[in-house]
Amino acid sequence: xxxxxxxxxxxxxxxxxxxxxxxxxxxxxxxxxxxxxxxxxxxxxxxxxxxxxxxxxxxxxxxxxxxxxxxxxxxxxxxxxxxxxxxxxxxxxxxxxxxxxxxxxxxxxxxxxxxxxxxxxxxxxxxxxxxxxxxxxxxxxxxxxxxxxxxxxxxxxxxxxxxxxxxxxxxxxxxxxxxxxxxxxxxxxxxxxxxxxxxxxxxxxxxxxxxxxxxxxxxxxxxxxxxxxxxxxxxxxxxxxxxxxxxxxxxxxxxxxxxxxxxxxxxxxxxxxxxxxxxxxxxxxxxxxxxxxxxxx
Numbered sequence: 001x002x003x004x005x006x007x008x009x010x011x012x013x014x015x016x017x018x019x020x021x022x023x024x025x026x027x028x029x030x031x032x033x034x035x036x037x038x039x040x041x042x043x044x045x046x047x048x049x050x051x052x053x054x055x056x057x058x059x060x061x062x063x064x065x066x067x068x069x070x071x072x073x074x075x076x077x078x079x080x081x082x083x084x085x086x087x088x089x090x091x092x093x094x095x096x097x098x099x100x101x102x103x104x105x106x107x108x109x110x111x112x113x114x115x116x117x118x119x120x121x122x123x124x125x126x127x128x129x130x131x132x133x134x135x136x137x138x139x140x141x142x143x144x145x146x147x148x149x150x151x152x153x154x155x156x157x158x159x160x161x162x163x164x165x166x167x168x169x170x171x172x173x174x175x176x177x178x179x180x181x182x183x184x185x186x187x188x189x190x191x192x193x194x195x196x197x198x199x200x201x202x203x204x205x206x207x208x209x210x211x212x213x214x215x216x217x218x219x220x221x222x223x224x225x226x227x228x229x230x231x232x233x234x235x236x237x238x239x240x241x242x243x244x245x246x247x248x249x250x251x252x253x254x255x256x257x258x259x260x261x262x263x264x265x266x267x268x269x270x271x272x273x274x275x276x277x278x279x280x281x282x283x284x285x286x287x288x289x290x291x292x293x294x295x296x297x
Contacts, residue, residue: 203238
C-alpha cells in the first residue's frame with residue numbers, strides 16, 4: 001500500500017484549477033505553491049485524464065500502443081487475405097473439399113418421381129420387406145451440359161447424411177463407326193458424401209488396380225438437394241474406359257440413383273430411379289446444353 005499523500009484532495013484540486021485559470025506554466029505555478037514540478041505535473045495529468053483530455057500514458061507507453069495497434073491492423077489484413085484466398089481455392093477444389101451451396105443448373109432437363117412409384121431394391125437384397133430411407137428416396141433429377149461443363153442435381157425426400165452415394169450416367173447418341181459397329185459414348189460418376197465434403201469417382205485409376213479413378217468436381221448441398229458440377233476441362237477418362245468416356249451435349253438415355261448409407265449389416269438401400277420406362281429415359285435425343293454438334297470430344 002502506498003504512502004498517504006500529505007496534500008489533501010481539496011488542495012490538489014484547487015492547485016490544478018489555479019494552473020488552468022492562470023495560463024502560467026507548470027513550473028511557475030509549482031514554485032509559487034512550493035511543490036515539486038514533477039509532482040504537480042502528475043496532478044495536472046490526472047485531472048486531464050479524468051476530463052477525457054488525454055490518455056493515462058507516458059510518451060514511451062504511447063509509442064508502444066501505436067506500435068501494437070499497427071501490428072493488430074497488419075494481422076487483421078493478413079487474416080482477411082487468407083480468408084479470401086481460402087474462399088477462392090475452395091470454389092473449385094476436388095474430392096474431399098468442403099460442401100458449398102447446391103448449384104441451380106438453369107435450363108436443365110429433368111424428371112420427377114411418379115406418385116405411384118414404389119419399386120425398390122437393396123444392395124445386397126435382405127429378407128423381408130424393403131424400407132427405403134427418405135434420404136435415399138429420389139424425387140427429382142436434373143441434368144445440364146454446356147461448354148463450361150456438366151451440372152447435375154439430385155433432390156431427395158429428406159437431406160442425405162454422410163455415407164450416401166449419388167449416381168448418374170449419361171449415354172450419347174448412337175453413332176456408326178467405320179467398322180460398321182454402333183456405339184454410344186457417355187460419362188457418369190458416383191458422388192459419395194463424406195465427413196469433410198464429397199468425393200466423385202468413376203472407373204479405375206490404373207488398369208490392374210482396384211483404386212478408383214477420382215474426379216475433380218464442385219459439389220454442393222442445400223437441404224435435400226445435392227449437386228455436382230464437372231468442368232469440361234476436368235474430364236479425365238478412367239484408365240479402363242479411355243475411349244468410351246466422352247463429353248456429350250446430347251443424350252439418348254440417362255440414369256440416376258441414390259444409395260443410402262450402409263446400415264449396421266453393411267446393406268445399402270436404393271430406390272428405382274424416378275425415370276419413365278423402367279428407370280431409363282429413352283426415346284428421342286435430348287439436348288443437354290449449347291453444344292453445336294451431337295457428340296463433342
